[in-house]
Amino acid sequence: MQFAPECVPCLLNRVLYEVQLVAPERGEEAMAESLHVLSSDFPKGMNSAKLATLVHARAYAISGSKDPYADLKRRSDQAAELVFPQAERMVEEADDRLEMAVRVAIAGNVLDFGIDIGFERPEELVRGFDKLVGEGLRINDLAQTRKLIRKGGTVLYLLDNCGESVLDRLLIREIKRLGPKVIGVVKGEPILTDVTMEDALRAHLDECLDEILSTDSFAVGIDATKVGRRLRKELEDADLIVSKGMANFESLSDERYRPVLFLLRGKCEPVSRLIGARRGDNVARLWA
Amino acid sequence: MQFAPECVPCLLNRVLYEVQLVAPERGEEAMAESLHVLSSDFPKGMNSAKLATLVHARAYAISGSKDPYADLKRRSDQAAELVFPQAERMVEEADDRLEMAVRVAIAGNVLDFGIDIGFERPEELVRGFDKLVGEGLRINDLAQTRKLIRKGGTVLYLLDNCGESVLDRLLIREIKRLGPKVIGVVKGEPILTDVTMEDALRAHLDECLDEILSTDSFAVGIDATKVGRRLRKELEDADLIVSKGMANFESLSDERYRPVLFLLRGKCEPVSRLIGARRGDNVARLWA
Numbered sequence: 001m002q003f004a005p006e007c008v009p010c011l012l013n014r015v016l017y018e019v020q021l022v023a024p025e026r027g028e029e030a031m032a033e034s035l036h037v038l039s040s041d042f043p044k045g046m047n048s049a050k051l052a053t054l055v056h057a058r059a060y061a062i063s064g065s066k067d068p069y070a071d072l073k074r075r076s077d078q079a080a081e082l083v084f085p086q087a088e089r090m091v092e093e094a095d096d097r098l099e100m101a102v103r104v105a106i107a108g109n110v111l112d113f114g115i116d117i118g119f120e121r122p123e124e125l126v127r128g129f130d131k132l133v134g135e136g137l138r139i140n141d142l143a144q145t146r147k148l149i150r151k152g153g154t155v156l157y158l159l160d161n162c163g164e165s166v167l168d169r170l171l172i173r174e175i176k177r178l179g180p181k182v183i184g185v186v187k188g189e190p191i192l193t194d195v196t197m198e199d200a201l202r203a204h205l206d207e208c209l210d211e212i213l214s215t216d217s218f219a220v221g222i223d224a225t226k227v228g229r230r231l232r233k234e235l236e237d238a239d240l241i242v243s244k245g246m247a248n249f250e251s252l253s254d255e256r257y258r259p260v261l262f263l264l265r266g267k268c269e270p271v272s273r274l275i276g277a278r279r280g281d282n283v284a285r286l287w288a
Numbered sequence: 289m290q291f292a293p294e295c296v297p298c299l300l301n302r303v304l305y306e307v308q309l310v311a312p313e314r315g316e317e318a319m320a321e322s323l324h325v326l327s328s329d330f331p332k333g334m335n336s337a338k339l340a341t342l343v344h345a346r347a348y349a350i351s352g353s354k355d356p357y358a359d360l361k362r363r364s365d366q367a368a369e370l371v372f373p374q375a376e377r378m379v380e381e382a383d384d385r386l387e388m389a390v391r392v393a394i395a396g397n398v399l400d401f402g403i404d405i406g407f408e409r410p411e412e413l414v415r416g417f418d419k420l421v422g423e424g425l426r427i428n429d430l431a432q433t434r435k436l437i438r439k440g441g442t443v444l445y446l447l448d449n450c451g452e453s454v455l456d457r458l459l460i461r462e463i464k465r466l467g468p469k470v471i472g473v474v475k476g477e478p479i480l481t482d483v484t485m486e487d488a489l490r491a492h493l494d495e496c497l498d499e500i501l502s503t504d505s506f507a508v509g510i511d512a513t514k515v516g517r518r519l520r521k522e523l524e525d526a527d528l529i530v531s532k533g534m535a536n537f538e539s540l541s542d543e544r545y546r547p548v549l550f551l552l553r554g555k556c557e558p559v560s561r562l563i564g565a566r567r568g569d570n571v572a573r574l575w576a
Binding site: 008036 | 292294297298300304318319320327332
């Protein structure tokens with residue numbers, strides 16, 4: 001996705017949020033430095049995730065922390081574990097188990113902090129879960145997706161936030177029931193609340209995934225120019241890529257890898273517009 | 289008030305909002321230019337209102353409009369006129385008329401657009417008015433203020449947003465009932481949704497004010513270095529300055545003029561912190 005003007009204040013709010021989590025006294029320095037990066041590197045058409053990576057890299061350095069969201073990530077996992085049994089029952093009792101597992105996995109996508117439309121505290125998930133799942137899908141390309149899954153082969157599953165990943169276990173399980181093996185993809189280094197290998201193991205994702213690969217880099221979303229040879233091959237050859245969340249979408253929307261099922265909650269105008277939805281919508285969009 | 293890191297994304301959101309009102313295709317240009325201004329002129333300790341003036345001046349030029357908020361201003365006046373009779377009754381029936389008029393005047397301060405905590409549409413005032421007035425004052429320095437007003441003399445009333453100004457008429461009336469003459473201060477040029485002389489006349493403020501003076505400049509809040517000799521004298525000599533809204537507070541908090549009664553709704557952390565309140569609070573704070 002091309003960087004939109006709306007991305008600038010959103011990104012700066014996020015930078016401020018993460019620096020204040022661990023080093024509130026460095027907010028001004030982080031802001032001045034972000035402005036410097038943005039005013040130097042704001043060329044028309046730059047990928048939004050790549051520019052966000054540049055800005056967050058500087059903010060992390062200024063914050064003095066490798067993982068400013070560490071505490072939020074653990075709390076998100078805990079909150080998601082609390083609703084997991086209920087989510088599991090929802091899937092088991094649903095007429096369409098795959099569709100319900102997708103709704104549950106998208107509901108987990110609200111575990112995103114420091115943005116307008118996310119939660120303020122992970123614990124809000126517990127109270128709001130029923131309502132979130134009940135919202136249903138505004139865009140539902142699952143009929144076509146189901147055919148791709150039924151072919152078997154390999155599904156590459158790009159994980160997004162911690163907590164959300166706990167609920168992803170249910171969708172991964174449903175995909176595997178339909179045939180394919182599923183390879184999870186985690187971030188090479190901590191970035192925002194995204195799942196790293198350590199986070200994936202803590203959330204027992206190794207118990208449902210056939211394999212876990214890493215992006216090997218510090219990046220918002222997935223920087224295809226930086227992934228290792230093995231992951232690149234899987235991106236090219238996968239029978240289906242399941243991409244969770246906005247950042248992975250922002251990255252992959254500018255890449256040629258297909259088919260991709262984008263599962264996300266549209267939390268901003270530019271992403272919602274590009275994927276053909278409205279802000280606040282739950283989206284299961286297949287780009288084939 | 290010193291420019292805080294939080295001011296940057298807030299200001300950029302506001303710039304984007306106002307440019308999109310009149311020239312949506314110029315959002316990217318406005319953002320790039322704002323980043324340029326902010327990254328050049330972001331010195332520690334600069335007054336927040338003055339930096340906002342620099343950024344909005346560029347944004348207005350890029351938008352090609354002298355008054356991007358013109359339509360919103362008129363709609364705000366209309367919405368406020370709809371609730372005016374009810375507000376008037378509230379004041380007349382109150383045990384403490386001055387306090388109720390202050391609450392009403394602060395309720396009008398939600399008529400502020402393009403920020404997180406304001407309204408999206410002026411018409412929301414009509415539905416939300418009762419609740420707004422019912423919130424009461426978190427900070428209430430009116431006992432001491434009443435003594436100042438009772439001395440008579442001159443009260444200088446710095447107006448803020450259109451619509452809000454319609455409700456200000458009730459407070460101006462109550463102040464005058466206690467003795468003083470009241471001089472209103474409007475903006476020299478259109479800035480955000482603030483009242484200009486033209487707006488003041490449209491809202492019949494000339495019928496309750498003894499006189500109306502202009503700041504004579506394009507500025508967020510009031511730039512004391514740019515006001516004419518007459519207004520400067522009134523700022524120095526007034527028995528009380530009533531300052532509506534955050535921008536006037538951000539300006540006057542760095543000036544020596546006293547006593548000032550700040551009437552505002554704390555719509556952001558930095559202003560709320562400086563005035564000793566929390567975000568969302570209604571504040572009647574006297575700096576004497």
